[in-house]
Amino acid sequence: MRIPCPYCGERDAHEFSYLGDATLTRPDPAAPDAPDRFFDYVYLRDNPAGAHQEWWYHAYGCRQWVKVERNTLTHAIAGARLARDARDAAGDAAGNVPGDAP
Amino acid sequence: MADHSSHPLDTLPFDAVATAGHYGVAGTLGVTARRIDGLSIATLAARKGDDDALAEAVRGALGLELPRASRAVFAGARTLIGTAPGRWLALSGLDRDIAGTLRAALGPLAAITDQSDAVVTLDLTGPKVADTLAKGALIDLDPRVFLPGMAATTVLAHIGITLWRREEATWRLLVARSFEAALLRFLVSSAAEYGFELDDRG
Ligand SMILES: [Zn+2]
Numbered sequence: 001m002r003i004p005c006p007y008c009g010e011r012d013a014h015e016f017s018y019l020g021d022a023t024l025t026r027p028d029p030a031a032p033d034a035p036d037r038f039f040d041y042v043y044l045r046d047n048p049a050g051a052h053q054e055w056w057y058h059a060y061g062c063r064q065w066v067k068v069e070r071n072t073l074t075h076a077i078a079g080a081r082l083a084r085d086a087r088d089a090a091g092d093a094a095g096n097v098p099g100d101a102p
Numbered sequence: 103m104a105d106h107s108s109h110p111l112d113t114l115p116f117d118a119v120a121t122a123g124h125y126g127v128a129g130t131l132g133v134t135a136r137r138i139d140g141l142s143i144a145t146l147a148a149r150k151g152d153d154d155a156l157a158e159a160v161r162g163a164l165g166l167e168l169p170r171a172s173r174a175v176f177a178g179a180r181t182l183i184g185t186a187p188g189r190w191l192a193l194s195g196l197d198r199d200i201a202g203t204l205r206a207a208l209g210p211l212a213a214i215t216d217q218s219d220a221v222v223t224l225d226l227t228g229p230k231v232a233d234t235l236a237k238g239a240l241i242d243l244d245p246r247v248f249l250p251g252m253a254a255t256t257v258l259a260h261i262g263i264t265l266w267r268r269e270e271a272t273w274r275l276l277v278a279r280s281f282e283a284a285l286l287r288f289l290v291s292s293a294a295e296y297g298f299e300l301d302d303r304g
Contacts, residue, residue, distance in 0.1 A: 007171070007172060007186060007187055008172055008254065008255070008256075009172070009241075011240065011241065011256070012240040012241075012257075014240065014257070015240060015256065015257055060255070060256060060257045060262050061186075061254075061255050061256060062172075062185065062186035062187065062189075062255060063186055064186055064187065082187065084187070
């Protein structure tokens with residue numbers, strides 16, 4: 001599988017390490033229901049068959065987090081954005097970036 | 103069938119950097135690797151803020167344009183390589199202390215870290231460089247694809263490197279000093295069939 005890093009170009013998946021689901025938003029730890037929300041956030045994951053958004057870290061290249069749209073059935077990749085650009089882009093107001101992960 | 107009784111790796115100890123000499127097929131020279139000593143090397147990381155001011159300051163200090171992509175640019179004995187968004191490698195055979203030069207010129211615009219002793223620089227020349235690198239690379243290094251001026255931070259034989267093509271026939275790579283012995287083993291074994299010369303005279 002090859003991942004199109006927005007900076008480095010198309011690279012073998014071995015150059016990356018996988019973090020996981022990029023659709024989650026880290027809960028507010030100050031919220032009154034934070035324990036329940038964190039339980040969901042950390043443990044309850046969907047396992048979609050098909051289109052998915054994932055964080056990959058380009059460890060052997062530019063050392064950037066990349067938000068990858070990957071089909072989990074076919075491994076076809078529909079797009080990839082640097083985390084910094086994904087965060088800045090309109091429509092991702094949740095602002096979830098990999099640094100927010102546990 | 104290769105003659106295993108005289109494989110060049112037989113004479114290379116695992117725990118020492120290969121010494122200068124000719125390895126593999128005698129009488130031909132497919133690849134020459136030369137260790138470049140005495141380069142001053144630094145990493146340069148833009149602080150959040152004024153990218154144009156940083157580019158301007160680098161232009162003034164080095165006479166080079168900061169590459170906005172994974173590319174290498176050259177001016178005399180100075181080289182700048184894009185390694186990530188907002189990150190570059192600067193190499194100089196001219197400045198005794200490129201990190202100091204940059205720090206003085208850029209002030210708060212970037213974080214500068216001296217790497218001169220952290221990495222080893224190898225020049226690779228000869229008609230079989232691309233064929234040799236292809237044995238351990240995960241990217242397309244065909245000379246028609248990886249053109250002069252292109253650069254890549256990637257993996258070679260499972261070892262992290264930054265590689266760039268300086269000229270038509272000159273490739274250069276940086277590897278962490280602690281991986282030098284392992285990388286040279288890869289080069290010796292992979293270039294042996296073409297004839298390999300290791301030159302460590304600097
Ligand atoms: Zn990358």
